[in-house]
Amino acid sequence: MSDQPLLRVSNLKTYFPVKSGGLFRRSLGQVKAVDGVSFDVNAGETLGLVGESGCGKSTTGRSILRLIDPTSGRIELDGVDVTDLSKKELVPFRRTAQMIFQDPYNALNPRHTVGSIISGPFQVQKVDPPGGVRAAVQELMERVGLNPEHYNRYPSEFSGGQRQRIGIARAIALRPKLIVCDEPVSALDVSIQAQIVNLLKDLQEDFGVSYLFVAHDLSVVRQISQRVAVMYLGHIVELASREVLYTRPLHPYTHALLSAIPLPDPDRQKQREQITLNGDLPSPMNPPSGCVFHTRCFRAEDRCKVEIPELVEVAPGHVLACHFPMTEMVIGTRIEGPNSGLVEMPNRDIEAPSEVIADMAEEGRGGPVTADYVGDPDRD
């Protein structure tokens, strides 16, 4: 039972056909929004999924829930292969996995009352909770921190944070085992973000739900995830436990994302250097050859342009797709890169915010990355 992950995604690809308009729609190509993604989510855990806008995070989440039909690959949820289930066969599976959306304004139908929004899952799945739907809904409202007396109010009367709570109540109504949280706090004020994250954590403790927690930066993900996957242009480039990913990341892109986290101390924020990536995200219609990151990578070499780096497990639980991983040796030193000339690498506290380092030190898990973790004979 427990040796099997709750969710297993294998080589998931989701391409969107791009067609010309009009009656005779010619195919113009494909947007490779998700291009061969594999990961597991274990029962009761949170996997963070991070990457910049447009890299395919939402498409991954939506494909897993079969809101979009994947092009190929396999999705196994709770031991069932749901990849090829028909719309009808999917209906019972919908109880197992739910979604929380980014935009709390678009996620709730403005013409429905809160009560009818949260009772939707009961109606659709024909679930009759003991004590009636209304009582169950009001209990849910209370659980997520809403006033149950507001049952008959409309979404327009609630603030963004309260609306997100309504969306959470709807998602947990039937006690799913997995919730895909698609940037659930990105649209909220910072002060409210923490409340929502804490609510999600509480709910996880209460009934052991797993989250696939999507975010476009690494700071929110750190608060909730046990493991973190970093995505770039439809690919997972690095996946590791939170501790490892925040202190000893190996992928150049992960380093860039980490350096973008603002530090709480303004002086240190001013001092530290950020890795700014050159250029924009390339078009997923026409991804770069070899390593998809090579057009912007400060460590790219000729090999990167031709040879696709395999996603390999460089240490237990730490997978990486890069020919020339970052090691302890390069952190804080000048390195050469063909794209950007000399790049000043960030120093230690940039990619490892101090409290995390403190955590690490306490647990005795700091320490340098050794060469055999990296598994790249060319480099060392």
Added chain:
Amino acid sequence: MAITESVAKAAPVAGRSLRQVVWSRVRHDKVAMTCLVILILLYLIAIFAPLICKVIGVDPYAFDGASISDSGGAPIGDWGGISRAHPLGVEWGTGRDILAQLLFGLRISLLIATSATIITVFLGTVIGIVSGYAGGRTDAVIGRSMDLILAFPFLLIILALSGVLTQRLSSLGVPEGNPSRILYMILVLSVFGWPYLARIVRGQVLSMREREYVEAAIAMGARTPRILFREILPNLWAPILVYATLTLPTYIATEAALSFLGIGVLPPDTSFGAMLANSVSYFSVVPSYLFIPGVVLVVLVVTFNLVGDAVRDALDPRSGRV
């Protein structure tokens, strides 16, 4: 005074449905309320026209030889023969009562315009939703059909085909004569009217289809009918209501124009258009033939438009929370 007013305004808005919001806005609009009352009265008059005529003692079908001159049939008396027995005068040549004709004409005009509006709204909404939600080839085919209909020389076709098609309706079992002609008008108005609404609805559905609440419904396991009718349709009431209230008066006017051109109801029945058409020959002698139906027609169209505007304003999201 001023303080209590501002307090009343600042009072929290309790949860309200679309209907409550529209109603509370329209209720505070004096012009709209007046027009609404007039409209309700006009509908009541139309519905109870036979009863009202009986009470007043007029009859739209009865010839009254005594009220017209034996030679030429001109009404006896000023203003088309206004008298106690015929409050708005009588018809040239037959002596039929104008007031009674007006009431029965109102009945037919409202019948045609209201039925055509209902059918238009139904067709436009259903086709627009299907087109927008299905997308792809279905959408493209529906879109081109709408273009085709809108490109038709509407008036010419209606006039050219009226004879053939009313006969076809009769052969399909609709009573011959005016019932067929009335049905023809209703169908013509609806068939050429729905694409405008369908386009509006399609556009709304296109944008709504991408909304996350639709996705949330799919994620719950909702099937297409529930998504269309529970998630999408409730958000369409506002544009549909506005379209309907603004379309009805144009149908009244179009019906009058078509009757004027000769494809409307035939005597002894009548409508506004038929009355106006008749009035033309006698205008220099009895101008009231033109003015009486003309004034009622204008009042009808204007009140409908004012109510439509008020509904549109009440639903306008820019004017506050909806």
